[in-house]
Amino acid sequence: MSPVRNISKPLNPTGRESKSNPTAAAGPGSAPGGLLPRREGLWPGGSSGIISNGVKLKYILIALIIIALGAWMAHTLFQSEEKRVKKLFHLLSEGVSKEPGENIFTMDQKIKRIGSLFDETCEINIPAHSVSGRLTRDEITGYAARGRFHFAELHLKFYDFNIAFPQEGGAGVHLTARLTGKTTTGENVEEAHELDCLLKKIEKRWLFDRIEVVEVLKK
């Protein structure tokens, strides 16, 4: 005589439903049976809801993380034109800035980098520093080198970007530039100016075509 198993009895030897998690006791994806009434779930398989089902919540979280990572990668890899324009200012800021004890090689590299950010000629109007007119790249790098020479420490930062693209291959940027530093004679310098800039896109690269300091107080 082989033993016959009574399949109508629950596998649980105590014959009781799990009080803490009846759904888990019945297995994933199924509604609790026994004393609890069967409910129509939102998902197939009789699930009683999204939140109550740990497995499905996990899938949703993984999907959200993948979507967020995808969005972040797309944002990083495919830079917008605005971001490229801002990057040009960031490079100018890096080129102009000077740390104490800067060696001659770093200085040379930075000066060359500054020159590469400008068009063949660029109109520059900075009345406070008596710089005005359409200057060539060499003239600009010369001014930059002489200007940096007077400083032991120099930092240039840009804020309040207002970027517009009035025409194809051209960008107008209105922003604030803040220059801080210490001269070689130990004098602290702190200046802020509102700038109006015009950028040109040449061979897929944005370059400075005009930089003008906005004159707030006209004497």
Added chain:
Amino acid sequence: MAVNKGTRQFFLPSLTPAFLIRAGCVALFAYLIFGHLLIPFRIKGHSMEPTYQNGEFNFCWRIRYLFSTPKRGDVVVIRFAGQRVTLLKRVVALEGEEVEFRDGRLFINGKEWNEPYIHTPYNWTLSPRRVEPNSVYVVGDNRSGLMQNHFFGQASLPRILGGPLW
């Protein structure tokens, strides 16, 4: 124990919906008041001495010129660069008026103008010039330094943010 509980509730309040709503209202109120009506600023520099000293703290009262324009003698806050850098100056001439400095004396439309707020003698000389429409002529109170080193001139009215609260 009651004090301890109250102190703990004050510093570490329960994040109940009512508390979050109250905190949100306070944050919104503070943003509107201190971001748009009474903008705090600190004075850096000596150009308005002795009226305003270097390092002083004040607020820019934004609605001072909402329904009026600055008058001669008013101290105004001018937007200089972006939204963060401002200038504090005194209005000495209005639009259409002719302004001139002769050996440290201010002339408006050819008549000498008394300036009781100036406490240090100065020797500025500036040829006559007419203030453009929709502008005012502003100068600092401390004119003891060189004229070339002082920020002054015509400022357009849209750049005037308001006046100092005190």
